[in-house]
Amino acid sequence: MPELPEVETVARGLQGSVAGRRILSVTLRKTDFMDDPAAIERELPGRQIARVERFGKFMLLQLVSKSGAGEIIAEGGAAASEALLVHLGMTGNLAPHFAEQPLDKHSHVIFALDDGRELRYTDPRRFGRMAYLAGETLATELLRFGAEPLLVMAPEFARRIRGSRARIKALLLDQRVLRGVGNIYADESLWSAGIHPAKSGARLTAQEAETLRKALQKILRKAIQMRGSSISDFVDTQGVAGEYQQHHKAYGREGQKCFRCGAKIRRIIVAGRSSYFCPVCQRAPRGATSRKRNVKRARRSHASKK
DNA sequence: CTCGATCCCTGGACGC
DNA sequence: TGCGTCCAGGGATCGA
DSSP: OOOHHHHHHHHHHHHHHTTTOBEEEEEESOOTTBSOHHHHHHHSTTOBEEEEEEETTEEEEEEOOTTOOOOOOOGGGOOOSEEEEEEOTTTOEEEEEETTSOOOTTEEEEEEETTSEEEEEEOSSOOOEEEEEEHHHHHHHHHTSOBOTTTOOHHHHHHHHHTOOSBHHHHHHOTTTBSSOOHHHHHHHHHHHTOOTTSBGGGSOHHHHHHHHHHHHHHHHHHHHTTOOOSSSOBOTTSOBOOGGGGOSSTTOTTSBOTTTOOBOEEEEETTEEEEEOTTTSOOOTTHHHHHHHHHHHHHHHHHHO
């Protein structure tokens, strides 16, 4: 499932293989994952791809503006004045193919390129998203997202995490807090930092927050080096699977031994997502059990009143 | 503000 | 072999 390292892998692949190419034509098949299919059909043909960058879990295919005006570079180098935003969802992929290669059943968008190849967007589940955005609309859209995990400094990270009472797992997954972290890397960084996923962000000490930030960045960098995690079907632009799944310490390891203490890794649902953690290294927060007790007590008293 | 529930969607695992 | 069922999950949305 594409999270930051997987999207980075794809973006780098595309930067190397399609940046500078011109889109000759666009063929749309299913379009229900697009903000505005007509805009894509209207704006993309004839446009040159300036560069491809990752922004959170999005890929930004920045387009050379028609006027030839200079690009506006925002924080982290992202944000040209016109771009195609592509989110890979759970099963999306964007990669160049030879035109004679048979179309996948789930290839929904085909960009014919000026070198004879085709840039194809393939996504069986269509949880992805694609949108053409420009100018103020693009800038506004990008502002909805939080800090870049690889660049965020200690004070901002601490402010974003410790300033909320939501559970840390929910905060890590919230794209308005940090852009790009998903379920795998949230669990891996929490395991590394020894923090329970259900702990309130506000209850993290400054030290814990900083340990978490460092763990997250180290894990993301390592995962990018290994071209991401391939759980079911993620492959890069050349069809090669990532290798970071071989280094997972928590994610997907329910019932297996914790590499640090030997206890059995558990799986619980936090923020609606499977969360894998070590019950010994990542101690349950104060209040986690008493809260349950309180709920039961409340239910009992409620029932007895009836 | 924060929560859980629900929906979107398909393929893969599993049981029979 | 084939069928039904369940589950995976990022994100939007809604009601509590």
